[in-house]
Amino acid sequence: MTSATTFSMAGGSKSAAGHHAGATPTWELSNEQVSFRVDQRGQALTLGNRDRGVNYLRPRALWRLILSDGVCLEREGVPDDEQVEVSCAGGVLRVYSPVTRMLDSDERLPLAVTAEFSLNGEDMHAALRIDHQAAGVVLREVHFPILAIADEALGAVITTNRGGEYHRDVKAWVRRFHTGYVGSDQKYIRDIGGYPAATNAMNCLAIDRGHEGLYCGIHDPEFKTTLHILELEYGQFNMLMARCPFLPAGETYHDGDIVLSPYRGPWTTAATKYRRWADTWFRPPTDVPSFIRDMSGWQRLIMRTQYGKLLFRYTDLMSMYEAGASAGIHTLLLFGWHVHGMDNGYPDYRFDDAQGGRDVLKREIQLVQQRGGRVILYFNGQLIDMQSDYYRTTGHRLATKLTNGEVETQQYNFSGPGAYIRKFGNRIFTTACPSSAEWLEVLKGFADLVIDLGCDAVFFDQLGHASYPCCDPNHGHSVPFHGVMLAKRHMLEELRRYVKAQRPDMGIGIECISDVTAMTTDFIHIFGNIAHTDVQWQGTGRKPTGMSFQDFYRYAFPEVILSNREIRDDTDIERRVNMMLLKGCRSDVEVFRCQATITAAPHYRDYLARANALREKFADLLYRGRYVADTYSHCLDNAEFFQAAFVLDERLALMVSQSHLPLCLGTLRVPRAKLLRYDSVSGDVVVLDHGDSQAIRVPQHGLVVLEYRLHSD
Numbered sequence: 048m049t050s051a052t053t054f055s056m057a058g059g060s061k062s063a064a065g066h067h068a069g070a071t072p073t074w075e076l077s078n079e080q081v082s083f084r085v086d087q088r089g090q091a092l093t094l095g096n097r098d099r100g101v102n103y104l105r106p107r108a109l110w111r112l113i114l115s116d117g118v119c120l121e122r123e124g125v126p127d128d129e130q131v132e133v134s135c136a137g138g139v140l141r142v143y144s145p146v147t148r149m150l151d152s153d154e155r156l157p158l159a160v161t162a163e164f165s166l167n168g169e170d171m172h173a174a175l176r177i178d179h180q181a182a183g184v185v186l187r188e189v190h191f192p193i194l195a196i197a198d199e200a201l202g203a204v205i206t207t208n209r210g211g212e213y214h215r216d217v218k219a220w221v222r223r224f225h226t227g228y229v230g231s232d233q234k235y236i237r238d239i240g241g242y243p244a245a246t247n248a249m250n251c252l253a254i255d256r257g258h259e260g261l262y263c264g265i266h267d268p269e270f271k272t273t274l275h276i277l278e279l280e281y282g283q284f285n286m287l288m289a290r291c292p293f294l295p296a297g298e299t300y301h302d303g304d305i306v307l308s309p310y311r312g313p314w315t316t317a318a319t320k321y322r323r324w325a326d327t328w329f330r331p332p333t334d335v336p337s338f339i340r341d342m343s344g345w346q347r348l349i350m351r352t353q354y355g356k357l358l359f360r361y362t363d364l365m366s367m368y369e370a371g372a373s374a375g376i377h378t379l380l381l382f383g384w385h386v387h388g389m390d391n392g393y394p395d396y397r398f399d400d401a402q403g404g405r406d407v408l409k410r411e412i413q414l415v416q417q418r419g420g421r422v423i424l425y426f427n428g429q430l431i432d433m434q435s436d437y438y439r440t441t442g443h444r445l446a447t448k449l450t451n452g453e454v455e456t457q458q459y460n461f462s463g464p465g466a467y468i469r470k471f472g473n474r475i476f477t478t479a480c481p482s483s484a485e486w487l488e489v490l491k492g493f494a495d496l497v498i499d500l501g502c503d504a505v506f507f508d509q510l511g512h513a514s515y516p517c518c519d520p521n522h523g524h525s526v527p528f529h530g531v532m533l534a535k536r537h538m539l540e541e542l543r544r545y546v547k548a549q550r551p552d553m554g555i556g557i558e559c560i561s562d563v564t565a566m567t568t569d570f571i572h573i574f575g576n577i578a579h580t581d582v583q584w585q586g587t588g589r590k591p592t593g594m595s596f597q598d599f600y601r602y603a604f605p606e607v608i609l610s611n612r613e614i615r616d617d618t619d620i621e622r623r624v625n626m627m628l629l630k631g632c633r634s635d636v637e638v639f640r641c642q643a644t645i646t647a648a649p650h651y652r653d654y655l656a657r658a659n660a661l662r663e664k665f666a667d668l669l670y671r672g673r674y675v676a677d678t679y680s681h682c683l684d685n686a687e688f689f690q691a692a693f694v695l696d697e698r699l700a701l702m703v704s705q706s707h708l709p710l711c712l713g714t715l716r717v718p719r720a721k722l723l724r725y726d727s728v729s730g731d732v733v734v735l736d737h738g739d740s741q742a743i744r745v746p747q748h749g750l751v752v753l754e755y756r757l758h759s760d
Contacts, residue, residue, distance in 0.1 A: 511560060
């Protein structure tokens with residue numbers, strides 16, 4: 048329901064010439080929940096929730112433009128505050144600047160900008176229109192909205208980088224991005240993220256103040272490239288979005304999908320706002336194979352390295368499987384199984400005779416499956432080795448091109464005991480533009496190979512990650528191609544249809560979290576460390592918090608099956624495995640960077656085996672329940688704990704853990720709930736059930752799962 052909107056103008060009157068007499072006037076757009084004020088120069092003065100009384104903004108213009116004139120690629124333009132007009136009519140507050148003032152010359156260029164704002168409950172919808180008539184000028188970037196956050200309103204900042212980051216001191220965080228030499232650090236220091244999936248997983252930002260916050264989202268159904276910028280402007284913090292239209296003169300730019308919301312409630316309110324919009328297009332797959340829904344994870348192993356070292360042969364698959372099974376991991380994810388090895392020769396995935404050849408690989412896969420194991424085969428979904436025959440004959444046409452027309456390149460310097468390759472590299476890759484129908488046929492060929500071998504799933508590396516916005520006009524797309532991730536989604540949708548038509552029971556996985564592509568896949572191998580901590584916690588008694596906040600994506604998209612990543616040795620095992628359980632992630636076992644089985648990390652193997660045994664005991668709730676993050680935190684009276692919850696029908700699994708104290712005590716009071724059972728990873732957590740409450744005693748590294756039945760009355 049749309050709330051009634053009121054306007055008010057205070058502080059003076061407007062003369063016939065358009066200038067204001069008396070005190071500086073302001074215009075206010077408000078309803079029962081939200082208030083937004085601007086002044087006569089078009090500066091945003093306040094934005095806040097009327098019930099909470101918090102103003103998030105300090106005075107600042109709402110947009111800036113970045114223009115190129117054929118010589119200088121980046122010139123900054125702003126509203127001409129002497130000519131800005133503000134008006135209110137029909138439920139819309141409008142800020143109009145007929146020209147754009149250039150900061151480097153004080154000239155006025157004919158780029159007329161109109162920003163419009165309207166209210167719907169606690170959400171304010173914003174739109175921007177630019178009429179570009181400046182001959183010889185390209186509108187490269189549009190920075191809007193720029194939210195100049197007042198220091199007194201600045202809480203923690205949530206981004207969706209790699210699924211979520213939580214910055215408690217965002218100014219200190221942004222200062223880390225001082226370029227030292229190549230940027231305009233005297234004015235702007237910036238942390239710049241990219242959406243979709245470069246590597247921001249959702250098109251929103253938020254400020255979290257505990258029981259209230261500020262949400263900023265772009266709800267764009269075309270998923271065009273958007274930059275998420277955390278910025279220090281002369282030391283003051285701005286939070287903003289930017290688009291890159293590369294618009295020539297004579298055309299009009301319009302963006303009308305922006306939502307700003309000073310909300311009441313915890314951070315989950317912001318995630319819910321985004322999911323409410325995503326529900327208009329997000330359709331999670333309903334045919335995910337049961338073995339993927341119920342799998343504890345996989346053991347990821349490189350069989351031949353990029354630099355040629357043979358680590359495993361096809362006949363080693365059974366021993367590789369048995370190593371993982373000893374830790375409760377019954378799936379193998381095979382990298383480097385082909386003749387060239389990991390990240391080498393793509394897209395040539397011929398079988399490796401030195402590893403045993405095709406028939407041996409197929410036989411060994413079947414033997415693993417007969418033991419109850421599963422096998423997933425790796426392919427890169429976009430890399431083309433520039434030293435390959437494929438690149439010379441075909442790939443150069445399909446390759447992603449930069450703005451200067453040159454081929455985009457990437458390098459992954461895998462190395463062994465030497466130093467030269469690590470420093471200077473061995474292979475150079477480009478990426479296939481996802482608009483290419485020819486490349487889709489290549490990926491279908493990979494799927495055919497997996498189907499022929501009888502594998503349980505196919506994995507496409509990097510397909511959840513954004514590509515460079517291709518600038519090759521011969522590909523038939525816009526230049527730059529800001530619809531690159533929508534093209535990847537269409538490509539993955541076709542791949543899924545192709546695979547499921549032949550093998551409905553076969554799984555499909557991709558790397559990197561993105562809302563755009565998540566609905567096309569059965570599981571996602573994440574990029575990042577969900578157990579990151581920036582606290583010296585060991586031996587200090589300090590809670591090991593960190594910026595990793597995948598909770599945000601997991602709460603918004605609980606159906607999506609995600610892995611963890613970066614447990615590569617025998618260090619800090621209990622805490623990192625416990626965090627994997629708390630986030631509801633599957634195990635990505637990658638010992639020594641995928642070069643050894645988990646038996647090479649015996650402590651990891653033993654603890655993961657116990658953790659997986661606990662997970663199996665509560666499997667339906669922990670694998671198939673809805674992840675609701677820390678929404679039951681109010682039920683526990685001690686903030687030293689980490690906790691998470693999973694809900695399935697009328698049952699609740701509450702998970703509680705801590706690693707930094709010798710012993711931690713707490714009391715749980717879950718309203719209208721009955722404790723059914725509980726257990727812990729190591730059997731060392733004490734729970735005393737008093738009916739309406741439970742006293743818990745959790746030693747260091749303890750993790751307990753408590754299962755409740757929820758009553759609706």
